[in-house]
Amino acid sequence: MPVRILKKKELIPGQTVLLVLDAPQIARKSRPGNFVILRVDETGERVPLTIADRDAEAGTITLVFLVVGKTTAHLATLGEGQDILDVCGPLGKPTHIEPCSSVICVGGGTGIAAMHHIAKGHVAAGNKVAVIIGARNRELLLFREELAAFCHEVLVATDDGSLGHKGLVTEVLKARLEADKCVSEVVAVGPVPMMEAVAKVTRPFGVKTTVSLNAIMVDGIGMCGACRCTVEGKTRFACVEGPEFDGHQVDFQELKMRLGQFRPEEKDCFDKFRCRS
Ligand SMILES: Cc1cc2nc3c(=O)[nH]c(=O)nc-3n(C[C@H](O)[C@H](O)[C@H](O)COP(=O)(O)OP(=O)(O)OC[C@H]3O[C@@H](n4cnc5c(N)ncnc54)[C@H](O)[C@@H]3O)c2cc1C
Ligand code: FES
Structure with a gap:
């Protein structure tokens, strides 16, 4: 069934887009950690996107995506009032959230938006949540104000030092784990190398570490x-x-290899799409 776009906002011009969709059934059932698979049109491929937020009363879900190839570029051409051909979800297991002392949620790039829903779930369960978000510079940091509105603490790392710690989220995380021995869990959502690096940092501390795998899905x-x-x-x-x-148990090398296995075909497809539009 076609799903209407109610709101569209370019969070980072030409790069990252937020869509609010009219999807009452998905909104009612979705939980932090769930995702949808959508098709823009009849010849389009199926792409998974995380539910970054939902409003069960308004019947809406929020998606935030990075334009990386043909389908995300095509999706970014749609505007408010237009329809996406089909949106299937909620899919995947919701995040396992249980009352605990404190949780650190780490988000990188577009993963910050996906992590936002998970952080919300932990706060709703009564957990103390600190988030660590990172990007190349302050203009690319997503959801900072939104996270600050409900999280206990928001720590920032930027590559160029334009806001917060100059460097990587993993450096902030390591310092935090050294200072705070009461952390029950670290959740990381973002690029695969970032999640791999987070798992490497947490391992010596013996802290439970959850990562969200963006494997190719059909x-x-x-x-x-x-x-x-x-x-x-x-x-x-x-x-x-x-x-x-x-x-701590994920084979990240295999994940990276499998994510890159169709790169020539993806590039070809994106080039053809750009030539046509
Ligand atoms: C559970 C899950 C949740 C995701 N949530 C988000 C999100 O909230 N925001 C966001 O920006 N991205 C998210 N992604 C990644 C997103 O699905 C891909 O960026 C998108 O499919 C790329 O499609 P494309 O045609 O634009 O680019 P392509 O040029 O086709 O691909 C670019 C790269 O994206 C990856 N990719 C391609 N096709 C798929 C596919 N069918 N499934 C998964 N990865 C693929 C590959 O690594 C590929 O090299 C998520 C992926 C998964 C598995
Ligand atoms: S996408 Fe998981 S089995 Fe097909």
Whole structure:
């Protein structure tokens, strides 16, 4: 069923877009950590996007995406009042949230938007939540005000030092774990190298570490096997068994290799789309 775009905002011009969709059933059922799979039109591929927020009363869900290739570029051409052909969800296992002493949520790039929903869930469960967000510079930091409105603490890292710590989120995380021995869990959502680095930092501290795997997905319901990852030496389907897994057990090298396996075809497809539009 077509799903209407109620609101569109370019968070970072030409790069990152926020859409609010009229999707009452998905809004009612979705939980932090869930995602949708959408098709822009009949010939379009299926792409997964995390539900960055939802409003069950208004019947809306919020998606935030980075324009990286043909489908995300096509999606970015749609405006308010236009329809997306179909949006399937909520998919994936929701984030496992239980009352605990304190949680650190780490977000990088567009992953900050996805992490926002998870942080909200932890706050709703009564947990003390500190977030660490990072980007190349302050203009690229997403959701800073939104996170500050409900999280106990927002720590910032920028590559150029234009805001907060000059350097990486992992440096802020390490300093925090050294100073605070009461952290029950670290959740990381962002580029694969960032999540891998977070898991490396937390390992010596023995802190439970959850990462959200953005494996290539096609059906999203456990049938095609496209999203298979290796976790704890076993094959797992990220769409139905994840997307969140124990970061200390994920084979990140394999994930990176599988994410890049169609790069020539993706580039070709994006080039053709740009020539046509
Ligand atoms: C559970 C999940 C949640 C995600 N949430 C978000 C989000 O909230 N915001 C966001 O910007 N991105 C998110 N992604 C990544 C997003 O799905 C890809 O950026 C998108 O599919 C790229 O499609 P494209 O045609 O624009 O680019 P392409 O040129 O086709 O691909 C660019 C890169 O995106 C990845 N990719 C391509 N196709 C898929 C696919 N079907 N499934 C997964 N990855 C793919 C590959 O690494 C590829 O190299 C998520 C991925 C997963 C698995
Ligand atoms: S996307 Fe097909 S099995 Fe997970």
